[in-house]
Amino acid sequence: MLLRLQSLASRLLPAIVLLALVQWLAQSNHSLLFRWSAQLSYVPLVAILFAMLVALKFGRSRMVIACILLAYLCVQGLWPALVHTAISSKLTTPGLMALLCVLLWDKDRGFALFNMGLAVVWMLVTLLATYLLYEYFPDEWQHWLVPVHDLLPSPLDGALSPMDWCFYLLVTLLALLKLLLNASHSHCMLFASMLVLPVLDYQNQFVTTQLTVFTLALVFLTAVIIDSHNMAFRDELTGIPSRRALMQYTQTLGSRYVVVMADIDHFKSFNDTYGHDVGDQVLKLVASKLQKVTGGGKAFRYGGEEFTLVFARKSGQQVLPHIESLREQIAGYQMVIRAHDRPVKKTAKKTNPHRRTSTQKQVGVTCSFGVATKSRKHSQFSEVLKQADQALYDAKKAGRNCVKSR
Structure with missing residues (x-):
């Protein structure tokens, strides 16, 4: 849980700090900002459309929809008469926040006609539900919202109604819960855009909206590129870098x-014996241990149940104590099985230490290691990798759960 919070903070804080600096810059009322907003008023719209095209290229349907929502803010500022209706003027911020929250909990569905139609339907349902909530919320229940509204800082007390404040708080908490479960860059950027929407509504300045939307376009573009890079270069199951x-x-x-x-x-x-679910748990366990190897090693999933560790600027003698310590840590860990056990097959070998009764609650995991050092004879990485693979074969022949080097 601590590692998940650290990952969330490392991805979310830079975006929040950047957006806060943008808000501060917009409030400075510098003459260059007004000149920029007048002469380059279409730049934020172009930037968000470019981010949308990149998300479309990488198949990130949620980010495409989010870009469309931000484009709506640009259009609302550039041509207010075009989008000014009784519903939009009243529910712009609550509706957009609700849609972004739903996007956080949704998944990328691609751009097939049926999936896009489904996305339009749930967007309309979300907007309708938000409208009905605001329009028909019982007046006799309003007094229940006042204590929550009193928690607002004094500058915002008169800007947000009790209904607005409670709605924003509820949607933000739901979005934060999703971040604790899954904190990808795209999730964090969607959450950051949710946080800035009430600020835009409170300030209600064209220059601030333009600058914020332009910044969010860059943030969205960065999130799409980083997540797409992780999909290509990180193993989806274990989360560590892949063979590529x-x-x-x-x-x-x-x-x-x-x-x-x-x-x-x-x-x-x-x-x-236990099923592929338990096999996946074993892979995740070993990968998490390999990531924590000391000595400056980097862990990669090579394929199947094989992993690779690379120690730059090290010799074999320097690496061996760290590998031995890692082997002992893995062997000493007892994994609790969270899946239903499969019945033991009759053909199971008696020498197999893992084929025990199906009532077993814990299993031990061991690994074999093969170590190879770059030398004059083996100067290419492919040759060193082959030597390490042969050393691994020696460890298997020696009875497994050991370290062999060449």
């Missing part, structure tokens, strides 16, 4: 490095 990332990382290595191949012992038996 390993091949890219090798281009940055110098003339001195160590490659370690790691393999989970008897991994097939986990899948056969």
